[in-house]
Amino acid sequence: MTASTTAYETFRMRLRALRLECNLTQSELANQVGVSFSTISEIERGARIDVPPRGFVIELEAALSLDNRSLLAAAGYAPEADLASLPEAAREEVQQMFERWYDELQSTLDRYNSDTDRSPQD
Secondary structure (H helix, E strand, O other): OOHHHHHHHHHHHHHHHHHHHOOOOHHHHHHHHOOOHHHHHHHHHOOOOOOOOHHHHHHHHHHOOOOOOHHHHHOOOOOOOOOOOOOHHHHHHHHHHHHHHHHHHHHHHHHHHHHHHOOOOO
16 A cells, blocks of 8 residues: 555545544535535545645535644644643644644645746746
8 A cells, every 4th residue: 555545445444434423424524624525424434536736626525624733734734733742721722823834835835836836927
């Protein structure tokens, strides 16, 4: 199994578990993110080759009311903070700090990528 395949397997299993936790059918989730039922079904069954694009994973997180980036992490897009070793009182604060850091990092990368995608003006 390649790293990409491993990320895909983790992602699809996590997506299914989260969807079920939210008591959503595949059709309901598909409607919320604006894709066909078959798209969600194919992802969960493992009929796709790779994880979906980052933007789509973010849309799935929003539809599932996730704010902890766990689906992005499962897809291999964002590292997950290891909070298990922290005292309970510090976990939320550290998680929020981690999310702010990740958002800043992603924003910087997005700006860099948009700058390099532009062709020079003559």
